[in-house]
Amino acid sequence: MSKKSTIIRRSGKIRNKLLIYIVPIVVIMIAVLVIIATTMSKRRMTDLATSNLNSSISNQTNNIESWLNENLEFFKTAKQGIEGLNPDDEQLQIILNSYYGFNSNSPEGLHIATSDGKFIKPTNSELEESDPTNSIWYKQGLSRANMQYGTAYKNAEGKNVVSASAIINYGDDSIKVIAADVTLDKISIIVNSGVKMEKASSFLVDTNDNTILAHRDSSLVSTTLSTDSSDALLSSVAQAIKDGEYSTREIGSYVVAFKEIKGTDWVLVSYIAEDVIMASIQELTNYLVIAGTISVIVIIILIIFVVSKVVAPLAGITNSIRAMSEGDFTIDVQQESNDEIxxxxxxxxxxxxxxxxxxxxxxxxxxxxxxxxxxxxxxxxxxxxxxxxxxxxxxxxxxxxxxxxxxxxxxxxxxxxxxxxxxxxxxxxxxxxxxxxxxxxxxxxxxxxxxxxxxxxxxxxxxxxxxxxxxxxxxxxxxxxxxxxxxxxxxxxxxxxxxxxxxxxxxxxxxxxxxxxxxxxxxxxxxxxxxxxxxxxxxxxxxxxxxxxxxxxxxxxxxxxxxxxxxxxxxxxxxxxxxxxxxxxxxxxxxxxxxxxxxxxxxxxxxxxxxxxxxxxxxxxxxxxxxxxxxxxxxxxxxxxxxxxxxxxxxxxxxxxxxxxxxxx
Missing domain, CATH: 1.10.287.950 (Methyl-accepting chemotaxis protein)
Structure with missing residues (x-):
């Protein structure tokens, strides 16, 4: 009886040693695989989200630039036509009247201000300028020979507009500035609804004074970005604009992309929350952890079964060796397999x-x-x-x-x-x-x-x-x-x-x-x-x-x-x-x-x-x-x-x- 119990105890030790060596290695390997898969998936999803965000903001930027250039080409053509005709005041009035309502993005048409304070506009236009020489568009147009956009501002009607202005010359020595106001309603539509990436948002900023020109939250439109803002995203964006750093990067809990609008001082900002990006990663991680745990349990059961099968024949061999050590060679040892045992x-x-x-x-x-x-x-x-x-x-x-x-x-x-x-x-x-x-x-x-x-x-x-x-x-x-x-x-x-x-x-x-x-x-x-x-x-x-x-x-x-x-x-x-x-x-x-x-x-x-x-x-x-x-x-x-x-x-x-x-x- 003592021999049998001793043999069982020794074979059990061999099995336990094998389990102690094998099971931790299997657990560590599966854990490492789960960690590697999660890390690589997180990195890949972040890169994919960044790429999609850059693609989305590039598409929005192209749409805005195309829209602005389309209007600017119209204004340039009108300016060249007026300069080529060299009209008198009556003819000039007729020309301005012809452009009134012609462009839906600039419904008030073209208007002209002279250095002596004279303001010429289409007859049906409701624009009012009591002191046109001190207006924003007049001051900006004095420095341009070709029609270019200036900074955005609110007109007398309270609408956000941006003026394309330039000096016009049609035969006399007086200084004249021609301008056209473009409403930002179309740009707001492009900014708010043109985001290709799901659950991403965008807003447009004028870097001259950090004014928000377009935003999904209408309460933020026309407000000024500040580094002291209580909103961490807005304050960080303001700091990036101040530093002139427009590379795509993580700001707080968001991935933020920047894109400058050519021909203007505007910057389009597009962002998406990291929680949105990581939602699928967390779900994948949970699946991997569950699958890894089940795999460990199944592998441990298989290892115990295999080790028990392999170690079992050693009990008979141990019994035979013990009998030989006591001088008994009457034993009968049988070979039951073709493996090492x-x-x-x-x-x-x-x-x-x-x-x-x-x-x-x-x-x-x-x-x-x-x-x-x-x-x-x-x-x-x-x-x-x-x-x-x-x-x-x-x-x-x-x-x-x-x-x-x-x-x-x-x-x-x-x-x-x-x-x-x-x-x-x-x-x-x-x-x-x-x-x-x-x-x-x-x-x-x-x-x-x-x-x-x-x-x-x-x-x-x-x-x-x-x-x-x-x-x-x-x-x-x-x-x-x-x-x-x-x-x-x-x-x-x-x-x-x-x-x-x-x-x-x-x-x-x-x-x-x-x-x-x-x-x-x-x-x-x-x-x-x-x-x-x-x-x-x-x-x-x-x-x-x-x-x-x-x-x-x-x-x-x-x-x-x-x-x-x-x-x-x-x-x-x-x-x-x-x-x-x-x-x-x-x-x-x-x-x-x-x-x-x-x-x-x-x-x-x-x-x-x-x-x-x-x-x-x-x-x-x-x-x-x-x-x-x-x-x-x-x-x-x-x-x-x-x-x-x-x-x-x-x-x-x-x-x-x-x-x-x-x-x-």
């Missing part, structure tokens, strides 16, 4: 069978040994006296023969060693000769490969020349394209002038030419677009010319490099020729060395043959002496020393028998 059981079974046979044999031999030792004791006493007389005579003869045999043996060994060394040297020489011949073949092949490489370099040089010619042809074609683009630019300029003249004629025609003025305006835009496209194409052609010049320079450099490499390859071919000659000379020397070694081998063979004959003679003498020594040994076996040993052998046999009796077989 099964092999261990099979080996133990073989060991038990081997021990049974060995113990039985020792028991039988100990009995025989005891009988022989008793017989030897009686015979040794009879032979002792005869061995004494022969021992002295044989001692002298044996010493003489031993010295002679040693001398002859040394000569034979030295001769044999010499012959073996010479044979090894001859074999090594043949191997060196074979290796040298192989080296000659390899060097010859290397020389042929270098010649092929030289021919290939010449082909590359020819191909490089053809590449330069092709690049030059591309340069010629680009020059022809440049001429065509120049012709397109001239046509665009003439079309623009015709459009301007048509606008002037339409203005003169009054109400009847209003429709024609719209067509002339569109033609002017088309001409302007064609001119800009021609300019862009010209710039691209210049860039192509520059790249062609660089390509030609690189091709010439490649040609020089190819020539240098061709010279190096020629030098390498000459070097291979020299190596080939040196290897050939070394091969001749090795062949001469092989012939000399052959001569030495013949001499060593003769010496070995002579030594073997002498050794044979010495062996015959030694054999005779050995026979006499054997007779002396036979007598000595029956001497008194053998008798004493016989007694000891008998005692040893008794002891051995007592030990063997302790084993069970």
């Amino acid at each position: 099964g092999v261990m059981s099979g080996r133990i079974a073989e060991f038990v069978e081997s021990m049974r046979n060995m113990i039985s044999s020792i028991s039988e031999q100990s009995k025989k040994l005891k009988q022989e030792s008793e017989n030897s004791d009686s015979v040794s006493k009879d032979m002792y006296e005869a061995s004494q007389s022969q021992a002295e005579a044989m001692q002298q003869l044996n010493e003489t023969v031993d010295q002679l045999a040693i001398a002859v043996g040394d000569i034979a060994n030295n001769a044999t060693t010499l012959a073996a060394v010479v044979a090894d040297t001859r074999d090594n020489s043949h191997k060196a000769d074979d290796a040298m011949k192989e080296t000659v073949k390899i060097s010859q092949k290397g020389r042929e490969d270098m010649e092929k490489l030289s021919n290939a370099m010449e082909g590359i040089q020819v191909a490089n020349g053809k590449l330069v010619d092709a690049i030059n042809e591309v340069g010629t074609a680009s020059e022809e394209i440049t001429n065509i683009v120049s012709m397109i630019a001239e046509i665009a300029e003439e079309t623009n002038l015709l459009s301007l003249n048509a606008s002037i004629e339409a203005a003169r025609a009054g109400e009847a030419g209003k429709g024609f003025a719209v067509v002339a305006t569109q033609i002017g835009k088309l001409a302007q677009t064609s001119s800009e496209s021609a300019t862009n194409i010209s710039n691209l052609i210049e860039e192509v010319h520059r790249l062609i010049d660089e390509a030609v320079g690189q091709a010439n450099a490649s040609a020089e490099s190819i020539e240098e490499n061709s010279e190096l390859i020629s030098i390498a071919v000459q070097t291979f020729d020299q190596i080939y000659e040196n290897i050939q000379a070394s091969n001749d020397c090795i062949e001469e060395m092989i012939q000399d070694v052959q001569k030495v081998d013949d001499v060593a063979t003769n010496v070995a043959a002579i030594s073997e004959e002498q050794a044979a003679s010495a062996d015959e003498i030694l054999a005779t002496s050995q026979n006499m020594v054997e007779q002396a040994k036979t007598i000595s076996k029956n001497s008194e020393d053998v008798a004493n040993n016989s007694h000891e052998l008998a005692n040893t046999s008794d002891t051995l028998s007592s030990h063997v009796q302790q084993f069970k077989i």
Whole structure:
């Protein structure tokens, strides 16, 4: 009962050790995988959200810029038309009346203020300026020759507007500023409803005075951003605008993107809460933790099951080893599997069978040994006296023969060693000769490969020349394209002038030419677009010319490099020729060395043959002496020393028998 409990306790310890080593590793690995997956997902979702936010704000910015430019082009065309007509006050009034209500984004049309305080507006306009020279749009327009947007402000009606203004000149020496007010209602719509990213928001800021021009929260419109604001997001945005830092980044609990509106001092700010971004990450993390926990539990159960199955056969092996340690070899060990434990059981079974046979044999031999030792004791006493007389005579003869045999043996060994060394040297020489011949073949092949490489370099040089010619042809074609683009630019300029003249004629025609003025305006835009496209194409052609010049320079450099490499390859071919000659000379020397070694081998063979004959003679003498020594040994076996040993052998046999009796077989 105690044996069984001990065996179960020991196998349990092995299982516990395996579980202690394996389970924490599995738990740590799954935890690390969950952490890595969560971290990478968080990083990926943040990058994706930032990318979407940048894409959304870029789309909004493009829409705002497109809307502003569309209106600005209309104002520029109207200004150019007025300047081209050089109208008097009556004609000017008619022109301004024609633009009233023409643009829905600027319903009040165009208005003009002079340096002497005169304010000219469309007849139906409700705009009022008591002191136009002190107005924001007038002061901003004094510094511009072309129509440009200024800062946003509230007009007399309390609406948020931005004015496009510039100095206008139509023939007299007075200073006049023409302007048009654009309401920000359309921009507010773009800012509030143009956000592509779900749950993201935007607002527009005028950086001149940090005024919020558009915001989803209408109560914040027309308020001023401040770094002292109680709202952490607004105060941080105000600080970023103050520092001029418009990179996308995390501010508090938001991801914030900035985008400047070209042609204005406005900055569009778009933001989204990190909680929105992280909501899906938290859900994914929860799923991963649950899946990881379930995986750990399942793996632990599987590990316990597998370990128990693996460790169970060790109990029987432990029981068998314990029985063998107590001297019991009657046990029967069975091999139940082909794994390491099964092999261990099979080996133990073989060991038990081997021990049974060995113990039985020792028991039988100990009995025989005891009988022989008793017989030897009686015979040794009879032979002792005869061995004494022969021992002295044989001692002298044996010493003489031993010295002679040693001398002859040394000569034979030295001769044999010499012959073996010479044979090894001859074999090594043949191997060196074979290796040298192989080296000659390899060097010859290397020389042929270098010649092929030289021919290939010449082909590359020819191909490089053809590449330069092709690049030059591309340069010629680009020059022809440049001429065509120049012709397109001239046509665009003439079309623009015709459009301007048509606008002037339409203005003169009054109400009847209003429709024609719209067509002339569109033609002017088309001409302007064609001119800009021609300019862009010209710039691209210049860039192509520059790249062609660089390509030609690189091709010439490649040609020089190819020539240098061709010279190096020629030098390498000459070097291979020299190596080939040196290897050939070394091969001749090795062949001469092989012939000399052959001569030495013949001499060593003769010496070995002579030594073997002498050794044979010495062996015959030694054999005779050995026979006499054997007779002396036979007598000595029956001497008194053998008798004493016989007694000891008998005692040893008794002891051995007592030990063997302790084993069970």
